[in-house]
Amino acid sequence: MTVLNYLKCCFKRTRKILVFSLVFTLVVSTLLAVVVKERIKNTGEINEESALPFVSQIKVGLVGDVDNKYIKFGLTALKSVDISKDYLEISTYDSEDEASRDLLNGEIAGYMIIHENFISSVLHGENTPATFVIKNSLVDLTTMLVNDVVSTVSNLVVESQVGIFAMEDIYNEYKLSGRSDASKAINAKYISFIISRDDMTELTTLGSRSEVSTVGYYACSFIILLLIFVGVMCAHICVKPTMALSRLLSSRSCSSFWQIVSEFISFFAIMLFSFILLFSLTNVFLPSISSFVPELLNMTRYELFLMFLKLLPVVLLVSSMQFFIYTLCDEVISATLLQFVVSFGLAFVSGCIYPISFFPEGIKEFSSHLPLGIAFEHCKNLMCSYCDYSLIVYAILLSCLFVSLCVFIRKQKIGGWNE
């Protein structure tokens, strides 16, 4: 009877948090859906094969002598005929202050300062370098990739310059006539090769059927991160600063095991309800959501329900891991801090924030055995309509291990470990 009463008591405590967790799930899911929808509206409809429109253009700025005829010509070419127009958007600025303001506000990934003598130095082969400015130290991925590509742009121009100056040297040395015409012709030739540089390669797109798409990948991250956030919300009810009640319960035939089971069930219920809400929202708005998550295209509501059932071990695993962290702590400061450090640390190395392919092999291997690594892998598999039952078994076993550890810790604490 005491066990049932304690279970009731635990559920009573979770009532208030439950409402807030549902509101939080609703607000965050709606906000995310609105942001994604807006982005897609701006960049075009997504298709079944690719999530390309989701990845917007990279914006860079140009400061300096933008009225120069050569720069004007280059800009027109970049904006209209060059292949970079698909992924690069160039904005011109009158002053560096304006460009730096936009850089700091995150409007642009970087800006190029073209000094007064830049064009004449290029025309004479002296090449006084222009400056490309990116944000200080805190680099995001786009900036890093732009930084990598900047040097390749330099290579294209310099290689063409070499050909043009070599031609001029030969005309001068051998006193050949028609140097001016030849110069114009070779310039035009190099420009045409640069503009059509994508002709050098043949593109084969495999499609994303066997692997999860970019949007699908981040949908999986969202599920895991949402569960973590809801778990963090429960710090106040999960942390036990004193063991007085636990000791009393223990003396009234409610052992550490039943205490932990009752507390875990009530905690799991919060996570489960948030998860049910998330899936109900997905179910209701399935036609709209499937327009930007390619994996959900052609998925029936029944298939979605089956996916939901198969995702339950993920909820169980994340809940048990977070509950274990709470059991370790005896006050709210370290509980929330440890929850953040451990959960976010694990989410980071498991690929929930940056794709797992970004990490070194050692971390990839290590994260595949971590609780959130397993949970994330299972989510990704289900997104691709594939279910690895060994992962489900692994997740359930790990959850049991976490709960057992919680029981062990509670027993130790009741026995005076915390005193």
Added chain:
Amino acid sequence: MKKIFFSIKWFLAFVKRLMRKKSFLLTLLLIPILTCIMTMASKEESGIMSIAISSRDSESASYKSILSEILSDDKSSLLFVHYDNPYDAKESVRNGKAECAWIFEDDFENRCKKYASGDKSSTLCEVVVKEDTSFTKLAREKLYSLLYKEISFDIFSQFMDERDIQNENLSNETYKDVFDNVKNEMNGNLINVNFFGNEEKSTLETNYLTSPLKGLLAVAMLICCYSAMMFSLEDEREGKYACFPLARRLSIHFLFVFSAGVILSASVFASLLVSHNTDDVVYDILMLILYTFMCVFFCILVGILCRTSSRMCVLLPLLIVCVVCLCPIFLSTNGFVAVKILLPTYHYMQTLLDISNIVGALIYTAILLFADIVLYKAINRA
């Protein structure tokens, strides 16, 4: 003087109280350990995009030179993996090990000549992607640059041949000599990359795996102060502050949250130091001190508005979502300026980006302090 002694006495008492908690000590130790592990891991071979490279003719001299150039480039944020067999390279894309594969065609040198002559049907490389995103397109620019290097001489020599120049001294060898001479004399660097506000710092010193560390540690500090305020409110509810008059409790809250903030900022600083993530030690210490005050005043303000620790706890995930998504930790988000400027982490990150943002951060801190005092008095009066 009496007030100062009172503050120091209580500050030390709170520090002692926190340091006696095993779980708090565990967390303090865990932060530098995890930071060090992350820093060590970031030194392993990795890239923001993995590219599989292979050739249908692995004996080709041009391919070998391109390959050695690519593999020796340790500045790149792209990770290149060489495959002997083009099929394996393609499979690596199919099974998600690589984002794209660059497979160089056989008879590469002749294909370059043909392409330079204008025969665009003879492509030089097959690019295999799972989905063609802005990232794979940007990475492809690197490939174009490598291929362009191979054809630029052919474009030049074929142009010269087409001019029909009647001079017996001119041959392909002469063209090659002149071309190579010009190349050696030319400054090959047309664009310098600089960090905003720090021209001396090299772009090589940053790593995408460690660059969010400062931001994440800042979030940890905010969470620590936030939970300390929750703890303090709980203490007040339990009557532990009953010996202090109501007007003095704000300073007690401040001392408790400040003690937690100071301890964690020491742990954060130790983490940054041992993981070599500090550019300027003095500047970093000053900014951490300023950030500690920002966090303390911000959390006290939220505490005053929420009034109970359970309400604060419920708001915590929303705060973390806002901080992680809106502050430049993993990515720079446009818009939401009205929300951004309310967050202490945003001001801290801005001061790390540019020293001139300190003024904004100081004004923000002053406003928070003012709001804390005014609101606390107003609520108490009510």
